[in-house]
Amino acid sequence: MKKLNVGIFGAGRIGQIHANNLSRNPIINIKRIVDPMADKLGEFEKQIGIKIETDPQVIFDDEEIEAVLICTPTDTHVDYIIKSAKAGKHIFCEKPVSLSDEESMRAYKAVKEAGVKFQIGVNRRYDRNFAYVKKMVDEGKVGKLELLRVDSRDPEPPSLDYVKSSGGLFMDMMIHDFDMARYISNQEITEVYVNADAIVNKDIKDIDVDTAIVNLKFSDGAIGVILNSRRAEYGYDQRLEAFGSKGTAMVENDLDANVIYADKDGYHTPNPQYFFLERYTQSYIDEVNDFAQAVFEDRQTSVTFDDAIMAQRCAIAAKESLDTKKPVKVRMID
Amino acid sequence: MKKLNVGIFGAGRIGQIHANNLSRNPIINIKRIVDPMADKLGEFEKQIGIKIETDPQVIFDDEEIEAVLICTPTDTHVDYIIKSAKAGKHIFCEKPVSLSDEESMRAYKAVKEAGVKFQIGVNRRYDRNFAYVKKMVDEGKVGKLELLRVDSRDPEPPSLDYVKSSGGLFMDMMIHDFDMARYISNQEITEVYVNADAIVNKDIKDIDVDTAIVNLKFSDGAIGVILNSRRAEYGYDQRLEAFGSKGTAMVENDLDANVIYADKDGYHTPNPQYFFLERYTQSYIDEVNDFAQAVFEDRQTSVTFDDAIMAQRCAIAAKESLDTKKPVKVRMID
């Protein structure tokens, strides 16, 4: 049986996850993994059974490699995308493409010109709960969508260093929620308005916010709102409500166990699964396998470069709304 | 507008509740209330606006009184029922009719001979949750009933004195659950088997049990089980599951508030409403008003003397099963 040869750029946390997940897919052959820190990756090397290389060129040059995964730091994505596209490789890239629309559009054009497939890493679309609500919306169960709410809260705030290099809450964290809002609604977000502040940690006030309510207007007339917080004491909070003319569909949190305990203080259930690695284990598996399947079947990827650009532009517009204290239109792709 | 004149025997806790509830029904006139402790009931007298009398004969003799409520101690019920029946009064009587089948049947025959209406006080049938499941069963939503489970647990155990005079767990507490099982299933309980012990309080071992699983066989082929405990730390537990060929219908507990609180220890909701007076406030209201309405409309009462006898006979059979450690048939009414 023909296998799909894959190359991976970056063997940090997320690169290792994707590599491990792909290694269980019998139609995949991970041919090369490249990481500048290869010498510190001995344990992963043993586990995955592949010699980690340091020069990315070996992947570009390997004609047997049809598809690549870009799991490197954000500021290198555009470069890897363009070179991969030119080398004729299909591309899976972690979000965001970059922190700049201009840069991202450069990569976008290179991919279009090369005619290679591209998928951005927004794993939550593959979660069974969100996919279930998406299906209900698509089947008309909620009727015409009128109000969309996305709740997304991390269990604990990132370090100050991380905040500084993250591109800010909108680009780093809420970009997932912009994508989710577009995914569930099948509509473009046309305008955003931001109601946000540094509430959890006032020390980051000059560089970022950590609690945000972002208003959305959709291209087909619905309105929506995203609620983000960098910290939730009860854990990783991942909910959504799609309200429409026939009813409402809500994603609830997945808990550590479906157990109810009752004592003199009331009824109690366990907390949500700790963070994205626990909560989205299966989504990460399904995401890369779906990308591989798209390449294998030579069909369009389920998540496209347009999706990547639009979520990024929502984040950029949100930042502008925060700065100007006004609603800001989101620029569409020509 | 013609009103229904009512007399009440007994102004203890439950008598006062019924009196207060009936006093808000514009078609009812509470004409007389009798209690031997009338001199200690000054506050209630003021509240209800009626002079409490001490001689029950005044009710039997009052030709304007069409209906009576018997809220006196259990060992006086039979006597009050027979005298009321002979005086042509319609009767609402608190459960149980008596602790002896022979005694209860004496009252039963007197009521049949007099042709007066009779209703036994099993308020839970009027609860919106249990009534909702009953309706689902009657409408065929669960299909053919196959398995019935009734969970009934008190928040705290009664005093030793109460246990001694109560007639035992089956007659005092589970009689409600036998009635509920008959009500929901529309079937007779034909056989019981008891798996029970004094677990909460070993000191009552010689006189009663406090934790019990009682197996039921129904006349139409279903099987069932009642789980009782005299103590539940989390509060008054009143659940039920009616499982059948098309699905299952479950009564859940009514909580102090429909509120969910989440913190680092998990999700939390309040406890069930404390005990029967809180949990069944509305059932008590609906129960006596339904009795009054039955008299007013000259229709059959919703709960009959046969219901009273059969629940009592289940309790008697359960006691025999506990003593003999064998399944025991429940005697039917000829």
Next chain:
Amino acid sequence: MKKLNVGIFGAGRIGQIHANNLSRNPIINIKRIVDPMADKLGEFEKQIGIKIETDPQVIFDDEEIEAVLICTPTDTHVDYIIKSAKAGKHIFCEKPVSLSDEESMRAYKAVKEAGVKFQIGVNRRYDRNFAYVKKMVDEGKVGKLELLRVDSRDPEPPSLDYVKSSGGLFMDMMIHDFDMARYISNQEITEVYVNADAIVNKDIKDIDVDTAIVNLKFSDGAIGVILNSRRAEYGYDQRLEAFGSKGTAMVENDLDANVIYADKDGYHTPNPQYFFLERYTQSYIDEVNDFAQAVFEDRQTSVTFDDAIMAQRCAIAAKESLDTKKPVKVRMID
């Protein structure tokens, strides 16, 4: 025992509810009820046992009447409040005071000058669920409040006629939610931004919106959002989430029954209680009795004229934000 003599202006739907509820309070004597349509209120007259009069002056002139309930159309509230205040009566008035801040402030000043007590009718504060969360916030269970969300959706949209005379969604419907946000947070709403449209019924586009997301900034640094819709197919939706540094507290809907039914299509529970009369039955009872108790004990009312003014000013600011598409500051009381 001394009773509190009360007069009621208006015997429409809400006036009758308050009258019936007060009539069960033994410390209250409803002395007079006035309504211009008295001749059509024969049935209510019989039920409440009081002759309905037509001239409001009889209440102002009755020196035994200490407190009044104003349950007349909104455009008469200010007049009744000012006259009642001048007559030295304590006042309970249905919301809103008026549709104009200037008018409401005239009434406000008259009440302050007369030194009478005043309570505005915001019954939801008395609901056990909302009160439970309020208590959790006050006790510090959620920590410092950071994000507040209020969901409020009616089961079906009002008639076009009603919409025209209602004062608009913000004044008619969301005013309850502004009050709830102030109540739960113990903070003032300082700024609002509106994201809203006529989505349910596009025909009202020129006169009102029916679907709205309103952003809030609070005086103590929290942010919030209110989600309103004039129609929810699944019924009257009354939820809330108070998220803070220690956790989150959520009000869930009260359903028609706490019953779960499972069949081949999944698990099912009944809809929320139909509308405000069913959902807030007990709140209406507790509200007027609390007002009566405040008068009786000569203490401050639990809900004040300041509360009425501030909720109204939020509604006015929301309307301005809708028109200007900008965030609008809410004017404080000097």
Next chain:
Amino acid sequence: MKKLNVGIFGAGRIGQIHANNLSRNPIINIKRIVDPMADKLGEFEKQIGIKIETDPQVIFDDEEIEAVLICTPTDTHVDYIIKSAKAGKHIFCEKPVSLSDEESMRAYKAVKEAGVKFQIGVNRRYDRNFAYVKKMVDEGKVGKLELLRVDSRDPEPPSLDYVKSSGGLFMDMMIHDFDMARYISNQEITEVYVNADAIVNKDIKDIDVDTAIVNLKFSDGAIGVILNSRRAEYGYDQRLEAFGSKGTAMVENDLDANVIYADKDGYHTPNPQYFFLERYTQSYIDEVNDFAQAVFEDRQTSVTFDDAIMAQRCAIAAKESLDTKKPVKVRMID
């Protein structure tokens, strides 16, 4: 790194699952798989990458194989256990050991004599929900266990052929629940009483029951009940309640998605995960890996031969109770 060489007897459905699960454990080397139908297992052969052999002797004779998995038909288990034990292999065997206590005890003695490790396949002990409640019981959260309830219902009844060869409901299906009751309670089941019938399918009346309530008495004074049905329209029902002196802990069903949909007919959630392969995917993984780990670390297996024998004896006693209509003592291991 030293690996554990494993041999597998039987490559039917469950054998393949275990093989696939073990193949992802880097400390395991599946050295041989034996199945008489090897010629029909080409696809599995390719997937697992091992040549399926037909003669079981090759495993007994392979000195490098330290541990075996017995996944063959029940009537061959005893023979494979005894031969494996004599060959010094550690043994994981699917439940039940056999349909006869005498036979099972022969295998039991052979294992004890050989001093090899033995684990019986009761995967549910590894489920996160049941394990969570087990932990709560062990930590004293429910206090002294008083009442245990196990609900276990299959989504659809097996074929008549399966019923005939299955050993009956108690041995085939409820054996899991007897094991669960022993696992959660940390007590022996000393007595059972059966209330059961062929209700789902009356045609099997002469050979088996399909709806059963089985009463348990525990060695430390608790009482319990197992409710089984061979068919539940809403799906695979796997619940449990452990009630004790301090509270109660309940396992609820895992659903296809944590999604709530509300429309005019109420609130709806998806059904439970379809059947044991979906519901217990992770348990099967954890089960065999825990066995491998026990061999690797040379520690006792988490589930022992005593556990296998006792669950089987409960099933045998249940069958006797069904036939005699009396409570039956469960025989202990000397």
